[in-house]
Amino acid sequence: MNGRAGTTILRGVRPLGGAPRDVTVRGSRIAAVTAPRAGASDATAVDCAGLIMLPALVDLHTHLREPGDTPSETIASGTRAAAHGGYSDVLAMANCVPVTDSPERVRHIVERAARTASCRVHPVGAVTGGLAGRDLAPLDAMAAAGAVMFSDDGVCVDDPALLVRALEAARRTGTLVAQHAQCPRLVERGQVNSGAAARATGLPPWPATGEETIVARDVVLAGATGGRLHICHVSTAGTVEIVRWAKSRGWPVTAEVTPHHLLLTDLMTRDADPLHKVNPPLRGAQDVAALRAALRDGTIDAVATDHAPHTASSKDNHWCEAPFGMLGLETALPVVAEALGAGGEPDWDLVATVMSTRPARIAGLADVAGRPLRAGEPATFTLVDPRADWRVDRAESVSASDNTPFHGMTFRHRVVATVVEGRVTADIDHRLASATG
Ligand SMILES: NC(=O)N[C@@H](CC(=O)O)C(=O)O
Numbered sequence: 001m002n003g004r005a006g007t008t009i010l011r012g013v014r015p016l017g018g019a020p021r022d023v024t025v026r027g028s029r030i031a032a033v034t035a036p037r038a039g040a041s042d043a044t045a046v047d048c049a050g051l052i053m054l055p056a057l058v059d060l061h062t063h064l065r066e067p068g069d070t071p072s073e074t075i076a077s078g079t080r081a082a083a084h085g086g087y088s089d090v091l092a093m094a095n096c097v098p099v100t101d102s103p104e105r106v107r108h109i110v111e112r113a114a115r116t117a118s119c120r121v122h123p124v125g126a127v128t129g130g131l132a133g134r135d136l137a138p139l140d141a142m143a144a145a146g147a148v149m150f151s152d153d154g155v156c157v158d159d160p161a162l163l164v165r166a167l168e169a170a171r172r173t174g175t176l177v178a179q180h181a182q183c184p185r186l187v188e189r190g191q192v193n194s195g196a197a198a199r200a201t202g203l204p205p206w207p208a209t210g211e212e213t214i215v216a217r218d219v220v221l222a223g224a225t226g227g228r229l230h231i232c233h234v235s236t237a238g239t240v241e242i243v244r245w246a247k248s249r250g251w252p253v254t255a256e257v258t259p260h261h262l263l264l265t266d267l268m269t270r271d272a273d274p275l276h277k278v279n280p281p282l283r284g285a286q287d288v289a290a291l292r293a294a295l296r297d298g299t300i301d302a303v304a305t306d307h308a309p310h311t312a313s314s315k316d317n318h319w320c321e322a323p324f325g326m327l328g329l330e331t332a333l334p335v336v337a338e339a340l341g342a343g344g345e346p347d348w349d350l351v352a353t354v355m356s357t358r359p360a361r362i363a364g365l366a367d368v369a370g371r372p373l374r375a376g377e378p379a380t381f382t383l384v385d386p387r388a389d390w391r392v393d394r395a396e397s398v399s400a401s402d403n404t405p406f407h408g409m410t411f412r413h414r415v416v417a418t419v420v421e422g423r424v425t426a427d428i429d430h431r432l433a434s435a436t437g
């Protein structure tokens with residue numbers, strides 16, 4: 001931060017929602033966490049009374065669209081949205097144009113991010129060349145170039161023999177494979193959740209079995225190979241049961257859920273507004289309840305946004321022609337707090353675990369991200385106003401796109417600032433800037 005002598009004291013913050021503390025930041029590190037008013041007096045003071053301090057968030061699943069679809073997002077705009085949402089680190093999915101399927105492409109993203117990003121960017125390498133599902137991409141070389149995970153996200157790795165080879169490569173390189181679980185034959189042209197939503201809209205159904213059969217197959221392959229498997233955007237109660245079973249066998253499986261699948265149901269898709277079109281589709285209330293319970297009990301390890309920007313012109317279309325996907329980064333924290341807190345305060349320890357500590361560990365970033373909030377650790381944190389009553393306005397999104405399903409909804413919590421290694425990356429209520437004199 002830019003305080004006098006490089007020292008700033010955040011007065012009255014509540015680390016993990018606990019008792020108020022003064023947190024002193026010196027350079028890139030937390031210098032002290034003390035009882036209020038016991039800290040250094042030569043520092044620039046910032047009044048943070050009542051704000052909750054969390055370790056900055058880590059997103060395992062972000063679509064930054066660069067290279068290829070820069071009208072919808074760029075590394076600059078997407079990471080700005082990440083910083084505004086409280087994130088210090090995002091994993092950038094490989095479904096760009098061209099696809100991130102070679103060490104050169106991985107390095108290109110690392111270099112672009114070094115020049116233009118507002119948060120740390122970790123490339124995801126494709127599992128198969130061009131996401132075509134035919135030939136294994138050079139996973140070992142991509143890992144050496146900086147890929148922290150492999151995924152064909154957007155499409156499923158349908159061929160189990162290819163997935164076995166990818167899991168073996170993940171094991172060799174100490175990385176993991178993230179599967180977009182969607183059986184192409186069972187889902188075909190599926191658009192909305194099977195059942196009432198499909199009946200009400202007349203749109204083709206996207207059945208739970210399309211997800212669950214792939215997850216059931218893949219956890220067995222993870223167990224057999226010892227390669228780490230991560231399940232993207234779990235959306236059904238049945239998938240939760242399968243993941244629970246896989247973990248009970250000791251298989252190397254982790255899973256994520258999106259904020260939108262934790263809060264929204266398929267009731268919202270009945271008006272066939274493409275803003276609610278996402279892959280996998282919004283599901284029923286019983287699925288939502290099972291996803292929340294699984295996040296609480298650890299069956300689902302992490303929240304990941306699946307931030308999927310699309311231009312207004314592509315979304316402003318008939319449902320079937322519009323692309324799947326919705327924004328996530330800027331609204332994730334308030335949405336998760338709402339889903340876990342049921343209108344009150346969520347368990348902030350749990351929020352920090354599922355949005356920061358565990359995703360950092362899954363991605364192999366635990367040395368730099370998701371660190372505890374104590375003296376000596378990097379000053380990498382996010383500040384949350386728990387009384388914001390923030391009404392989401394898509395016109396205020398800093399993403400290059402505005403396809404949020406939360407437009408017009410009011411949330412109790414709001415991220416107000418993000419700091420990464422002492423550098424202010426978002427200062428939404430201008431609190432930190434005003435203190436730097
Ligand atoms: N989630 C989506 O609906 N869309 C994602 C792809 C994906 O995550 O499957 C996208 O890239 O737009």
Ligand SMILES: [Zn+2]
Pocket residue numbers: 153154155180232233279280
């Ligand atoms: Zn996906």
Ligand SMILES: [Zn+2]
Pocket residue numbers: 061063093153154306308
């Ligand atoms: Zn995705």
